Amino acid sequence: MKKKINLQLIGISVLAVVVTTLVMFRIFYDVYRDQVRDDLETVAQTLKDTHIFQEGNQTGYYFNADTLRVTWVGADGNVLYDNSADETNMENHAARPEIRDAFRYGSGESVRESETLNRSTYYYALRLDDGSVLRVSQDEENVWSIANNMIPAIAAMMAFMVILCIVLARILTRSIIDPIEEMAVNIDDYSIAPAYKELVPFAQLIRKQHADILGAAKMRQDFTANVSHELKTPLTAISGYAELMENGMVGADEVASFSSKIRQNVERLLSLINDTIRLSELDNGMTQDIMETFDLNELAERCVDNLKMYAHKNEVNIACIGVSTCITANKEMIAELIDNLCNNAIRYNNKNGSVMVEVGAHEGHAFLRVKDTGIGIPKEHQERVFERFYRVDKSRSKQTGGTGLGLAIVKHVVAIHNASLSLESEEGKGTEITVTF
Numbered sequence: 001m002k003k004k005i006n007l008q009l010i011g012i013s014v015l016a017v018v019v020t021t022l023v024m025f026r027i028f029y030d031v032y033r034d035q036v037r038d039d040l041e042t043v044a045q046t047l048k049d050t051h052i053f054q055e056g057n058q059t060g061y062y063f064n065a066d067t068l069r070v071t072w073v074g075a076d077g078n079v080l081y082d083n084s085a086d087e088t089n090m091e092n093h094a095a096r097p098e099i100r101d102a103f104r105y106g107s108g109e110s111v112r113e114s115e116t117l118n119r120s121t122y123y124y125a126l127r128l129d130d131g132s133v134l135r136v137s138q139d140e141e142n143v144w145s146i147a148n149n150m151i152p153a154i155a156a157m158m159a160f161m162v163i164l165c166i167v168l169a170r171i172l173t174r175s176i177i178d179p180i181e182e183m184a185v186n187i188d189d190y191s192i193a194p195a196y197k198e199l200v201p202f203a204q205l206i207r208k209q210h211a212d213i214l215g216a217a218k219m220r221q222d223f224t225a226n227v228s229h230e231l232k233t234p235l236t237a238i239s240g241y242a243e244l245m246e247n248g249m250v251g252a253d254e255v256a257s258f259s260s261k262i263r264q265n266v267e268r269l270l271s272l273i274n275d276t277i278r279l280s281e282l283d284n285g286m287t288q289d290i291m292e293t294f295d296l297n298e299l300a301e302r303c304v305d306n307l308k309m310y311a312h313k314n315e316v317n318i319a320c321i322g323v324s325t326c327i328t329a330n331k332e333m334i335a336e337l338i339d340n341l342c343n344n345a346i347r348y349n350n351k352n353g354s355v356m357v358e359v360g361a362h363e364g365h366a367f368l369r370v371k372d373t374g375i376g377i378p379k380e381h382q383e384r385v386f387e388r389f390y391r392v393d394k395s396r397s398k399q400t401g402g403t404g405l406g407l408a409i410v411k412h413v414v415a416i417h418n419a420s421l422s423l424e425s426e427e428g429k430g431t432e433i434t435v436t437f
Helices: 003-051 098-105 143-185 199-247 253-284 296-313 331-347 394-399 406-416
Strands: 069-073 079-082 107-114 119-127 133-139 292-295 316-322 326-329 352-362 364-373 418-425 430-436
Touching: 003 107, 003 119, 003 133, 098 107, 098 119, 098 133, 133 364, 199 253, 199 406, 292 296, 296 316, 296 331, 296 352, 296 364, 316 331, 326 331, 331 352, 331 364, 331 406, 331 430, 406 418, 406 430
Parallel strands: 316 352
Antiparallel strands: 069 079, 069 133, 107 119, 119 133, 292 326, 352 364, 364 430, 418 430
């Protein structure tokens, strides 16, 4: 970036120097031409005021042809006098532009270029009182000749200006980039304010993204550590039970009990792996993008019916009430959300407790509410229950096969559908979780 800015500044500077030089040269040449023209006008007016050029008179004055050419033309266009040629052999000058303009307007001028000699001849003609015309002319260098003479000086000046521009461009580039580089190196130091006000939104966005990346990295690190720990527990149990059975240290009457414990740990292990894979898919955006319009109440009733056996096993009553309410969402993910909320409500309930699933609409927004009469969540834990592997009652969670990922999956599904999630709970009285679409 620094190199690119530096090259652009140098390019702009060199272009500015070249353009400025050309413009200044053009201005100089125009001033030079105007000065020559003014000088010739002054000479012509002075000669007119001397009255030495009058019709019928032959001038006896001598004019040096090397510095100034003087031509006197009669009213009929014939040359009466010329100090650099024999006027008797000269053609009629009435058609010459400067002579023609002088006859018509009182004065005339023209410039004729000589490409071979790189010189220009400047003519100025003035009409005299008797109707004749006095013309003075002078040879001067043309624009190319002047340019050739000035090339060494112009080249030296341009070289100096280019070198100066390169040095200044480097200094300017450093002054522009250094504050940005300093902020980039110290991106975590919020005390360093951006050097330019235009960079404030950019710096805030970068710092936020940087914080999010660090947070995500820490979350992944914690997630990996938690997964390893959670997998280790059932695997250790399975290995221990299997080793005891392998070494014949389990009586025939205990084999069924040990086999049951192994099966329970395998089921817990499979649940943990499935939930981990699912959460990873949600994290990486590997979700189904198929959105459809369906009746949320019908879906909730179907999910509740599928969980009635599990609820009966845990001695919990589960029911669904509500009205037909249509939403547009990913049907599979919403079913997963309902299953996770209901599973949690059943798992952390009391004997003969109840789970009520309600579907309806409030102020134009569909909602799904799952209310239980379970153990409840203490105030100090309510903000963290949607974190991965966070459990209020760890021993009970492991006994009932909880993985600690169900509510984390719920939170992801809610975020994907731009819905809102609210939790109300009182320890010993139960929990109510509401998802509003």
